[in-house]
Amino acid sequence: MIDARLLRDDPESLREAQRRRGEDPSIVDALVAADERRRSTIAAFEALRSEQKSMGKQVAQAQGEEKQTLLARTKELSAQVKAADAEQTAAGEEFTTLLKALPNPAPDAPPGGEDDFVVLEEVGTPRDFAAEGFTPRDHLELGQLLGAIDVERGAKVSGSRFYFLTGVGAQLELALTQLAMSKAAEWGFTPIIPPALVKPQAMEGTGFLGQAADDVYHLEKDDLYLVGTSEVPLAAYHSDEILDGPRHYAAFSPCFRREAGSHGRDTRGIVRVHWFDKIEMFVYTSLEDSYAQHERILGFEKQWLDLLELPYRVIDVAAGDLGLSAVRKFDCEAWIPTQGKYREVSSASNCTQFQARRLDIRNRLDDGGTEPSATLNGTLCAMPRIIVALLENGQQADGSVRLPAALHPFLGEVLQPVGARA
RNA sequence: GGAGAUGUCGCAUAGUGGCCUAGUGCGCCCGCCUGCUAAGCGGGUUGAGGGUUAAACCUCUCGCGGGUUCAAAUCCCGCCAUCUCCGCCA
Numbered sequence: 001m002i003d004a005r006l007l008r009d010d011p012e013s014l015r016e017a018q019r020r021r022g023e024d025p026s027i028v029d030a031l032v033a034a035d036e037r038r039r040s041t042i043a044a045f046e047a048l049r050s051e052q053k054s055m056g057k058q059v060a061q062a063q064g065e066e067k068q069t070l071l072a073r074t075k076e077l078s079a080q081v082k083a084a085d086a087e088q089t090a091a092g093e094e095f096t097t098l099l100k101a102l103p104n105p106a107p108d109a110p111p112g113g114e115d116d117f118v119v120l121e122e123v124g125t126p127r128d129f130a131a132e133g134f135t136p137r138d139h140l141e142l143g144q145l146l147g148a149i150d151v152e153r154g155a156k157v158s159g160s161r162f163y164f165l166t167g168v169g170a171q172l173e174l175a176l177t178q179l180a181m182s183k184a185a186e187w188g189f190t191p192i193i194p195p196a197l198v199k200p201q202a203m204e205g206t207g208f209l210g211q212a213a214d215d216v217y218h219l220e221k222d223d224l225y226l227v228g229t230s231e232v233p234l235a236a237y238h239s240d241e242i243l244d245g246p247r248h249y250a251a252f253s254p255c256f257r258r259e260a261g262s263h264g265r266d267t268r269g270i271v272r273v274h275w276f277d278k279i280e281m282f283v284y285t286s287l288e289d290s291y292a293q294h295e296r297i298l299g300f301e302k303q304w305l306d307l308l309e310l311p312y313r314v315i316d317v318a319a320g321d322l323g324l325s326a327v328r329k330f331d332c333e334a335w336i337p338t339q340g341k342y343r344e345v346s347s348a349s350n351c352t353q354f355q356a357r358r359l360d361i362r363n364r365l366d367d368g369g370t371e372p373s374a375t376l377n378g379t380l381c382a383m384p385r386i387i388v389a390l391l392e393n394g395q396q397a398d399g400s401v402r403l404p405a406a407l408h409p410f411l412g413e414v415l416q417p418v419g420a421r422a
Numbered sequence: 423g424g425a426g427a428u429g430u431c432g433c434a435u436a437g438u439g440g441c442c443u444a445g446u447g448c449g450c451c452c453g454c455c456u457g458c459u460a461a462g463c464g465g466g467u468u469g470a471g472g473g474u475u476a477a478a479c480c481u482c483u484c485g486c487g488g489g490u491u492c493a494a495a496u497c498c499c500g501c502c503a504u505c506u507c508c509g510c511c512a
């Protein structure tokens with residue numbers, strides 16, 4: 001959520017921010033009114049409560065008839081305090097509910113919606129398969145030839161959008177994990193393996209129970225949620241804490257997504273699945289430093305794709321396509337030859353203090369005070385999509401796949417087809 | 423899953439209904455004193471919210487949430503966490 005003070009100091013900037021995202025500016029005015037209600041009920045409650053406390057002290061000292069008179073008065077006060085408290089609580093809740101629904105202003109993101117992204121750069125050159133004299137196979141066909149991906153049995157065992165990684169497929173994920181984690185450690189990130197099941201507060205605090213709630217798996221019996229990204233446990237990791245300096249984490253975790261709104265899209269292969277493993281970077285820092293950290297995270301994502309020798313581009317996502325918490329998001333998209341386009345493989349978001357306000361995460365300041373931390377997250381390696389990109393971009397005419405040099409120590413230079421088998 | 427115990431300021435502890443505006447010690451910060459250091463002396467030291475130009479001031483915060491009461495750290499109920507033992511399990 002945003003800083004509530006902005007509602008009093010500069011509501012017009014918030015209305016403007018709403019327009020930039022293509023959202024309704026009038027909810028800002030509803031919020032201003034709710035804030036006024038909240039504050040006046042607080043003042044009313046506190047005045048009564050203060051009176052109650054001082055009268056309570058007189059009761060303690062009074063004797064006999066005087067005490068009885070006082071008791072009659074305090075009894076009445078007690079009821080008033082109770083009513084004022086209820087009013088205060090209700091007004092506060094109404095205000096908070098509205099406040100949580102207001103997105104983070106994104107003044108630096110390109111205006112517009114999903115298609116209004118700005119391409120920042122293209123790195124590497126997609127291969128020209130026509131010139132090389134063969135038609136590229138898609139990742140699923142290659143995965144089957146290599147004995148790396150088994151979606152039939154994934155569907156048999158778990159349903160559509162599930163898969164088994166087998167043989168070199170499984171080895172590939174383990175190699176990527178090892179390589180990415182050691183890179184991250186080199187860059188100063190603390191490796192983390194977080195829980196993939198979290199309590200409602202963690203899910204709620206990171207904003208995933210709002211507009212994205214349909215995409216989240218919920219275990220009703222235990223009231224636990226399966227995380228769609230380790231951003232959730234990583235953000236909640238320091239909830240209700242005061243930090244004495246920046247933190248950098250890189251987490252490996254499974255991710256679970258219902259993909260509720262994407263029926264019929266990317267149904268072939270493992271581009272869009274209900275479960276996958278991912279390595280995510282997460283940073284806690286100050287607001288001022290967050291912009292530099294955002295560039296730094298993007299830099300690491302690019303280094304990773306360079307290391308894997310994949311052609312990709314970087315886009316600056318438009319304001320209307322950002323989600324609640326981010327003020328700006330850079331996506332890296334790898335070239336997928338059989339689709340003839342770039343597809344998202346990683347994403348770096350700066351959430352400024354928006355997430356930390358909800359989760360109550362603060363930085364200790366030099367003067368002894370506190371301020372909400374800024375949080376940032378970025379994908380380092382989402383396994384299935386990176387595997388898709390590696391297979392399709394590295395393939396050769398005979399169905400074998402040439403790997404980037406960085407993976408040679410783990411898997412050799414070339415993955416060979418294993419031929420037909422049961 | 424069963425039984426028991428515990429949860430108070432950064433740490434350690436005191437506190438069994440009003441004198442708690444939560445005491446004391448340690449640690450930490452600021453002064454004073456002092457050849458230096460240590461000791462000693464004085465003051466400060468949870469966080470949030472309301473209020474104010476700024477202050478003053480007020481409210482909340484004793485694991486969390488309810489309740490009883492004029493009044494709750496204190497009594498009652500529920501939950502959570504931790505520890506010990508038993509069971510089960512990787």
